[in-house]
Amino acid sequence: MRFLIFFLGILILSACQNEALDESYENISNENEVQENVFLDLNIPSNFPEPTYEIENNKPTQAGFELGKKLFYDGRLSSTGVISCGFCHIQDFAFTHHTHIVSHGVNGALGTRNAPSLQNMIFMEDFNWDGSVSHLDAQPVVPITTEFEMNESVTNVLNKLQNDEEYVEMFNTAFENDTIDTRNMFKAISQFVMMMVSTDSKYDKVMRNEGSSFTEIEMQGKSVFDQKCASCHAGTLFTDQSYRNNGLPIDPQYNDEGRKRVTGEEVDKYKFKVPSLRNIAVTFPYMHDGRLPTLRDVLDYYDTGMVQTQNLDEIFIQEDGSLGISLSETEKDQIIAYLNTLTDDNFLLDDRFSEF
Amino acid sequence: MMKTIKQTSLILMLCIVLNACSSDNTNQEFGDLEINFTNLVGENNLELNTETYAKNGNETYSVSELKYIISNIVLTDTEGNQFVYPQGDSYFLINEAIPQSQNIKLENINANTYTSITIGFGVDQSKYPLNGVDNFVPTAEDQGMLWAWSAGYKFLKFEGIYTSSNVTDKPFLFHIGSHGQNLDNYREITLNFLQPLALSPSKTPEVNINFDVQKIFNADFDLLLSDKDDIQIDPENAPKIVDNITKAFEIVLN
Numbered sequence: 254m255r256f257l258i259f260f261l262g263i264l265i266l267s268a269c270q271n272e273a274l275d276e277s278y279e280n281i282s283n284e285n286e287v288q289e290n291v292f293l294d295l296n297i298p299s300n301f302p303e304p305t306y307e308i309e310n311n312k313p314t315q316a317g318f319e320l321g322k323k324l325f326y327d328g329r330l331s332s333t334g335v336i337s338c339g340f341c342h343i344q345d346f347a348f349t350h351h352t353h354i355v356s357h358g359v360n361g362a363l364g365t366r367n368a369p370s371l372q373n374m375i376f377m378e379d380f381n382w383d384g385s386v387s388h389l390d391a392q393p394v395v396p397i398t399t400e401f402e403m404n405e406s407v408t409n410v411l412n413k414l415q416n417d418e419e420y421v422e423m424f425n426t427a428f429e430n431d432t433i434d435t436r437n438m439f440k441a442i443s444q445f446v447m448m449m450v451s452t453d454s455k456y457d458k459v460m461r462n463e464g465s466s467f468t469e470i471e472m473q474g475k476s477v478f479d480q481k482c483a484s485c486h487a488g489t490l491f492t493d494q495s496y497r498n499n500g501l502p503i504d505p506q507y508n509d510e511g512r513k514r515v516t517g518e519e520v521d522k523y524k525f526k527v528p529s530l531r532n533i534a535v536t537f538p539y540m541h542d543g544r545l546p547t548l549r550d551v552l553d554y555y556d557t558g559m560v561q562t563q564n565l566d567e568i569f570i571q572e573d574g575s576l577g578i579s580l581s582e583t584e585k586d587q588i589i590a591y592l593n594t595l596t597d598d599n600f601l602l603d604d605r606f607s608e609f
Numbered sequence: 610m611m612k613t614i615k616q617t618s619l620i621l622m623l624c625i626v627l628n629a630c631s632s633d634n635t636n637q638e639f640g641d642l643e644i645n646f647t648n649l650v651g652e653n654n655l656e657l658n659t660e661t662y663a664k665n666g667n668e669t670y671s672v673s674e675l676k677y678i679i680s681n682i683v684l685t686d687t688e689g690n691q692f693v694y695p696q697g698d699s700y701f702l703i704n705e706a707i708p709q710s711q712n713i714k715l716e717n718i719n720a721n722t723y724t725s726i727t728i729g730f731g732v733d734q735s736k737y738p739l740n741g742v743d744n745f746v747p748t749a750e751d752q753g754m755l756w757a758w759s760a761g762y763k764f765l766k767f768e769g770i771y772t773s774s775n776v777t778d779k780p781f782l783f784h785i786g787s788h789g790q791n792l793d794n795y796r797e798i799t800l801n802f803l804q805p806l807a808l809s810p811s812k813t814p815e816v817n818i819n820f821d822v823q824k825i826f827n828a829d830f831d832l833l834l835s836d837k838d839d840i841q842i843d844p845e846n847a848p849k850i851v852d853n854i855t856k857a858f859e860i861v862l863n
Contacts, residue, residue, distance in 0.1 A: 385759040387734065390743065398750070398757040408747040435746040515759060515788050517842035 290314040290426060293444075295375075298452050300460050300489050306375040306389055306447055313444040316427040318605075321445025323423065324438065326608045329413050330393075331403035333359045338396065338442075341368040344606050347532035348372065348449070354543035362401035365507045367543035369528060370536045372451040372600065378494050382525045382541040383512045389446065390439045407435055414438065451531050451600035459594070460489075467594065474591025477584045484568065491530035491595065497566040498523040500559035500576055504542060511541070522563050534596045548592060552585040638720040640808040642684075643815045646703050646711045647861075648675055650822045657705055661772075664826050666833040670771040670781065672822065675705040676754060677765045677854075679713075680742075681729035681797070686721045687805060694718065700732070700745040702752055703820075720809045724802055726816065730854055731764030731795040734787045761786050764794060765850070767825060773835040781838035783825070785847045792844050794851045802863045817862035824857035825850060 293313040297304065311317075325342075328335040341356045342348035348371035350356045356368040366382050380386040386395060396402040397410060414420040415433045425431045427441060458465035467475065478486075487493040496512040503523070512521035525541045539545040545554055559569055559577040569576055580588070648655040650662045661671045679701045682694040694715055704710040732742055745762075749755045754763045765785040770778045787794045806814050826832045830849040840846045 385761075391761075394746065394755065395758060398755070400757070406747075406750050408750055411747065434744050436743040439743055514842065516791055517788065517844045517847075518791075 290316045293318055293448060295448065295450065296452075297450065298457065298461060300457060301373075301450075301452060302376060302489065304375040304447075305378055306443075308375070308447070311390070311440045311443055311447075313447055314427065316423065317441050317444040318448060320420075320423045320427045321441040321443065322606070323420075324442050325445050330397055330405060330410050331359050332405040332409075335359075336403050338393075339608055341396075341402075342371050344603075344608070345601055346370075346535045347451070347601060349536045352538070354538055356402070358399070358402040359404045362404070364399075364401050365509060366541050367538065370532060371446060372449050372531055373490060373529065374449065375447045376490055379526075383515050384496060384526060385515050390436075390443050393439055393442050407438075411435065411438065445606075449600070449606060451597040453599040454531065454597035455594040457597070468590070470587055470590040471594055472591075474587035474589070476587075477580075478588050478591050481578050481580070481584075482588070485527045486530050491533075492527045495527055496521065496524040497527055497568075498562060498564045499525075499555075500562060500565045500569055501540060501544070501554075502558075502560045503562055504544070507542060509542065520564060524564060530592060531595050532597055532601065534593050535601065548589050549585065552580055552588060556580045556585070638810050639717045640720045640810050641813040642715045642718055642806075642808060643813060644713050644715070644726075645815065645817045646679075646713075646820055647817065648703075648705050648711075648820045648822060655705055655822055662823070664823065664834075665831055666773070666835070668771055668773045668834050670769055670834065672705070672767070672769040674766060674768040675822065676752060676763075676767075677703050677820075678731055678749070678754065678762060679703060679728050680732055681727075682715065683727040684718065684721075684723040684806075685725045685727070685799075686723050692719050692721065692723070696742075697744065699729075700742065700748075702745075702748055702754060704752060718808055723806045723808065725799055726802070726860075727797055727799045728858070729795060729797050730851060731786065732762045733795045734761075734793060756786065759788065761788065765825075765854070767822075771834040771838065773833070775835055779834075779838060781834050782841070783850060784841045785850055788842055792842070792847065794847050796851050796855050798855050798858055800858060800860045803860060804863065806863050814863060816860060819859045819861050821857045821859070824853050826853070828853035828856035 291314060293315060295304075295308065295313070324330065324338075326337050326339045328337045328340070330337060336359050339348075341350040341353075341358075343351050345351070350368040353368070355366060356364040358364060369382065374380070374389055377389075378384075378387075380389065380392050381395065386392045394407065397405050397407055411433060414424075420433065424433045424437055424441075428437045430437075455465050455467075457463075459467055485493055485495065485497065498511070501523075510522050512524040512526075513519065515521070534548065537546060537548070539548070539551050545551050555578045557577065559565075561576060565576070569578065571577075571579070650660075653660075655672060655675065657675070658671060658673055661669050663669050680699050681696060682699050684692040684694070686692070701713050702710060732745075746755065749762050754766060755761075756763065763784045763786045765783060767783040767785075769781055771781050772778055785794055800818070802816070806816070808814055826834075829852045832846065832849060832853070837843075837846055840850065
C-alpha cells in the first residue's frame, strides 16, 4: 500500500512539471458549470441575414442573459445610482427614450442626440448615430462614461458589483472564470442585448408566407417605399447601415458634425447612420436629434423640408435641382400604413426583456 | 472506514494523474522576461515640465504628459518561430510620470533563444474588444487613456507647451488612437536584440528599450507644432505621428 502511494506520488510530481494538473482541474470544473448553464437559441428566421456579431465568442446562456438583464436595468451603473441603460432604452418603445427629443442622463443632464432603438443589434456593423463604436461588447463604455449620460467610470461600476453578493453569485454562474471584470460585464450585457431580435412583425409574417397578407393600402405603401425609400432603408433590416447627410437644417444649438467626429474626414460632416425602420411607429420622435415628432412630419420633411448643406447625399438631388423626395399626401398615407406593419408586438411585449 | 477513504483517494489521484497525462505533456520549460522602457529626448532622459527641448523647425517645447500603450508582444526565435505572449495579459500603459509603469515583466515564456521582439503600439482594433483588451479598460480609464464617446483607447497621450517664431508657451496636445475602420493607427514594431536572448527558468533576461520623444515630431515625417498643435481625430496627421513613432523605439541593452 505504501509503495503504491509512493509510486503515485512520483507519477503526480512528474505530471505536474508543466502544470498539467491545474489544467485538468480547470477542465473538470468548467464542464460542470457548462452543464448547469443552459445555452439560449437565437432563432434567427430565414428572411434575416447572417449576424455580424461573432456569437461563437460569446454564446448566450440563461445565466449570462439574466446577469446582462440585471445590469441593463441597474441604476448603479451610473454615478447617481438611478440612471440605468433601461432608463433611456424602454422596451415598449423598441428600447428608445419615449417622447424625449434628446436623452436625459444623471441629474437631469441633457444629451445631444435621440436614443436609438435597440433591436437586431447582432446584425449591425457599428453602433450609435455616428458609428463611434465598432463592437457591441464595447458599447457600454460610451453611456457609462459619458458625462451627460451615466457619468460613471467602468472601474467604479466594477467595484460596486464586486461588493454585491448577488452579482458575485451571478457572475460565478454565468462565467467559467468566476470573475467580475470588464470583459465579463460587457459580455453579459451583450448576451442580453443580442437576444433582442425583432423578427416577428406583420411584415415578416407576410414575407415568410406565414398566413398574413398586406391590406391594399399597405401594399401600395410597400410599392412607394420600395421605389423611393428602400435604397437607403434597404433589406430586411430596413437600413443599408451607411452614413448619409439627409439635408436637415443645421441646428446651431448642437452643430452636430455627425460621422466627422469619428473619422475626422470633412466628407463625413453632417452624416448620420441610416436608422433601421423596424418598430418605427413606436420610436418617435425621429432623426438623430429627435426634431421630428411624427412619421407624417418625417415624410413632409423629405417632401419639402430639406436644405442644401455640406455633403448632402446626392440621392436627394433631383434632376431639376430640387431637393428631397417628392411624395403626394396619398403616398404618405400609404407609406405610413406600410411602416406600421413593421411593429412587432411579440418583441415589444416579450417578458424576457421586461424590467418587471 | 479509514481504508475506504484511502482507497477512494487513491482512485481519485489515479484519475487525476491519468487525466493530466492525457494532455500534451512535452518538457517545455518556461522563463520570464523584463523589459524596461526609458523615454528620452535625443540622448537625455525626458524630464517632465522642467526641461525645454529644441526640435525641428526652430521650435522649442516642454512635455507635461507622456503616456502610451504597448501591446501584443511577440518573440521570434533563431529558427523564425514565434512565441505570442497571451494577448489578454499583453497590454501595458507606459506613463512617464509613473516610474514602475516603465518596467514590465512577462511571465511563463517558452524557454528558448530569441532574436527579436515585436511590440504593438496602441490597440489592434481588429481584435477590440476581444482577447482581453476589454479588461484593460479600468487601467486606461484611470489614466485618461479612454475616450468616453467612442469606446476607444488613446494609444498616445502627449501634451506640453511649445514656442515657435509666432507663439510663446502655447499648449500642444496629441491624443492618438484608431477610429472606425478607416483610421487605423495601430502599428507593430519589430526590434532585433543586440545579441541572441537566452531565456530559461533560471535566467530572466532584461531588455532595455529607449523611446526617443523627438522622433514623434521628426522621423518619416517632419511635424511642426506651429502648423498644428492639437492633433486628435485627424486622418492626415495622426497616421504620420504613429509612423514616426515606429522609428522611436530602440533596444539599447539585452
